[in-house]
Amino acid sequence: MSVTGPAGFRAAGVAAGIKAAGARDLALVVNDGPQQSAAGVFTTNKVKAAPVLWSRQVLQERKLHAVVLNSGCANACTGPEGFQDTHATAEKVAEVLGVGAIEVAVCSTGLIGERLPMDALLSGVDSAAKALAATEEAGLHAATAVLTTDTKPKQALRRHDAGWSIGGFAKGAGMLAPNLATMLSVLTTDAVISGDDLDAALRAATRLTFDRLDVDGGTSTNDTVLVLASGASGVQPSREEFTELLTNVCMDLVRQLQDDAEGVTKTIDITVRGAASEADAVAIGRTIAEDNLVKTAMFGSDPNWGRIAMALGRVDAEIDVDKLEIATNGVTLYAGGAKARDRSEADLSGRAIEIVVDLHLGDHTATILTTDLSHGYVEENSAYSS
Amino acid sequence: MSVTGPAGFRAAGVAAGIKAAGARDLALVVNDGPQQSAAGVFTTNKVKAAPVLWSRQVLQERKLHAVVLNSGCANACTGPEGFQDTHATAEKVAEVLGVGAIEVAVCSTGLIGERLPMDALLSGVDSAAKALAATEEAGLHAATAVLTTDTKPKQALRRHDAGWSIGGFAKGAGMLAPNLATMLSVLTTDAVISGDDLDAALRAATRLTFDRLDVDGGTSTNDTVLVLASGASGVQPSREEFTELLTNVCMDLVRQLQDDAEGVTKTIDITVRGAASEADAVAIGRTIAEDNLVKTAMFGSDPNWGRIAMALGRVDAEIDVDKLEIATNGVTLYAGGAKARDRSEADLSGRAIEIVVDLHLGDHTATILTTDLSHGYVEENSAYSS
Known part of the structure; x- marks a missing residue:
């Protein structure tokens, strides 16, 4: 109904x-x-x-x-x-x-x-x-x-x-x-x-x-x-x-x-925490969500946090690279300005992936929902006029 | 040398x-x-x-x-x-x-x-x-x-x-x-x-x-x-x-x-003409260049100008949809607020594609260079940690 x-x-x-x-x-x-x-x-x-x-x-x-x-x-x-x-x-x-x-x-x-x-x-x-x-x-x-x-x-x-x-x-x-x-x-x-x-x-x-x-x-x-x-x-x-x-x-x-998004093989929830403003949290989440290098890494089940760091670094928002933390599926991969736990510890092989970015600058949060960039997306959108 | x-x-x-x-x-x-x-x-x-x-x-x-x-x-x-x-x-x-x-x-x-x-x-x-x-x-x-x-x-x-x-x-x-x-x-x-x-x-x-x-x-x-x-x-x-x-x-x-960009099968030059400012021309060109629906259409040699119109419409720049013209490889596909020549007349089958957007609002111009979004790009970036 x-x-x-x-x-x-x-x-x-x-x-x-x-x-x-x-x-x-x-x-x-x-x-x-x-x-x-x-x-x-x-x-x-x-x-x-x-x-x-x-x-x-x-x-x-x-x-x-x-x-x-x-x-x-x-x-x-x-x-x-x-x-x-x-x-x-x-x-x-x-x-x-x-x-x-x-x-x-x-x-x-x-x-x-x-x-x-x-x-x-x-x-x-x-x-x-x-x-x-x-x-x-x-x-x-x-x-x-x-x-x-x-x-x-x-x-x-x-x-x-x-x-x-x-x-x-x-x-x-x-x-x-x-x-x-x-x-x-x-x-x-x-x-x-x-x-x-x-x-x-x-x-x-x-x-x-x-x-x-x-x-x-x-x-x-x-x-x-x-x-x-x-x-x-x-x-x-x-x-x-x-x-x-x-x-x-x-x-x-x-x-x-x-x-049910085009070509989806992974659903990705990107939560940005500790932002100085909600607008910053949303802008950072959206930029990560739209980044093709992040999206293709997720398609490959690869916890390539360096691409997440690259994506958020190009947002016009308040960021302190030394306070920043990045985690995928519960494993903190970047903290204190350098690598934390090894990427091999983060298992992204399932359909649902959670990326958490904690800026440690304030108390604003936003979650952006996205999907991976797969061969299916390319196929559907290069073959179908929509 | x-x-x-x-x-x-x-x-x-x-x-x-x-x-x-x-x-x-x-x-x-x-x-x-x-x-x-x-x-x-x-x-x-x-x-x-x-x-x-x-x-x-x-x-x-x-x-x-x-x-x-x-x-x-x-x-x-x-x-x-x-x-x-x-x-x-x-x-x-x-x-x-x-x-x-x-x-x-x-x-x-x-x-x-x-x-x-x-x-x-x-x-x-x-x-x-x-x-x-x-x-x-x-x-x-x-x-x-x-x-x-x-x-x-x-x-x-x-x-x-x-x-x-x-x-x-x-x-x-x-x-x-x-x-x-x-x-x-x-x-x-x-x-x-x-x-x-x-x-x-x-x-x-x-x-x-x-x-x-x-x-x-x-x-x-x-x-x-x-x-x-x-x-x-x-x-x-x-x-x-x-x-x-x-x-x-x-x-x-x-x-x-x-x-030589990752996965490239098409080189795409996006020229934005008649913009109210150079910043507008660059912003519009970049947004079209980064749009996955435009990039996959180009991979498919599809002159899908509706996606170009969608992409430029989401830019924070001065645009008048009735003055706007969109052409691919020399064929004007959109003009005067509606479809112009038929998309079947634009041949995008070669490696080089030229997109020209004329805003007819001023005399500023910029050309942004990009490539298509292909299976090769997805393959390379989901399989390779970079």
Whole structure:
């Protein structure tokens, strides 16, 4: 169960013919209320896809009746015509649902620079509207219809003891360094919550979850995370309770994205401790996460801490090489300005690798999640236009 | 001919036993004068190897009698003991040459975090001193002794009509994003030039050459470029003449580094035109150069300009997506906010690829040199501890 877990939501995922081969490529998530508050965060990339420009605009009202999503075409770098395609998609959804187009968000993912096949897409909206259901299967169909190079759908659901819940799905396997958002994710809740509180909770949750995933530094043109609240549980949680559960659901989805990233053979968690500021901790973690020499060493199960030291040394952050400590999988390899235990003592042969950098300069911490750089990543991205 | 091309220099490259397998691993370059002016630029990485700390210090005098270089061990992250090893190396060279240790620069390259085998290194200095010669062969031996994953030595020589010349060698194949320096390079000249003029010329030349090469974003802990002037030609060129020829020699070496980078199957020149500032042009070029999705697309000979648009959109620089143009190998693929000519028209099947981004916002330009991300790069860096 994911987006259809919370009460008040229906979903569908159909094959509209945008992708070849008859795969599901169009998803619809509808909020039947009684309330329709919503919030969204979007890519920081200056090159923003048409659906991002549209959805960011409609979200200013903090209200959504529905979200329509397609895979197979990002509708990015497509000019005014591309924006009109997005607008026409929202209009079509509004028409079949009997709502206003301004209450419909649009998300797209796939190849940049190509126009959407609008005939296929618009008739797909008709099929999706007919297939809408509040079932677990319908939620799975929606979560499946947004996938590109992902090998499996990513769903999460958390139920609060007080009788409300949060569900969601996400997609994304490459071009994955979300900044205020990931590739695409839709979250739903039946809690009673205002649009402003929803917005604050979403920003707090994504800052510590989607923003801490960095597979290849490639912040996409289409990154979007949306959250829709139906109020159907009749329960109004505190903002703190809501933010905590939302963060929990987001982290569940992020872990699934990390585990299914393009070419992944290792999941790598990089924790930077003792930083002078959280910004320093995040910057150091991201630079290590994006460093190809670190990533290839991890692919080779090689605790090559010298490459970690090189990577962190090129960050514009406060560092004292004599206080610095570097550990992999619990074995401290560098401390006091020189080699500590021998690299042969750190066993990185398993799938999960933990890198801990302790700067001993302050009390700020951040963990960045990444993956290794494998032959699979190179193969997938040299052979596949995405 | 390289460092021994200009008059007044002798060189040697011997097998000291730092590397396994009896390969040449210790180089010595000596300036016999009559003058000994010198200048150097060093890595911007905060984690600086012991030889960088030493050489930066001795260069404050703008005078060098000799440079000793070793491969097989970077002597980085080795604490006070590592610094003493560098100091002892300089003292040994000073002793055998009858000069002061403060006139001897030291460079090291290889694995980070390991101590130098000092017995082998010090007796290697004796062998190198005996082998010193002003011949082409001796210069080649020195250029060979500094190599790590490079497949061939990189040498360059330019002679000015007025009777003076500049020669040099360089090494570096991975961890290659020099910033004010490359991995290691030694340049020699028999021009008559002061240390201050040499310093100014070196900074001007490296800014437009070594600083514009970015293979994998990995600015090393040991990056060093040194230039030594003997004055043996008796000719004093203008600073402009000297800077121009020095830039020419540096670019020749940089092209050789690019062409022999780890796993290279494509050399990629990224020119950013029409930028609001040179800093913007460089930042955009570097971000595209470091983007794994762009690099893997190039490996696959795929003119996937959407990835170039994504990469440049995440740079903190002035960009207008409607004015932006992107071309690969002379074919404009994106212009006026949307797709221009079809990607199938751009043939990237050859070894040399040219990416041109025109921002149409100003008149600043920069070209960044990089390579593709291939299976060879992953193989080399997951199997080799460097």
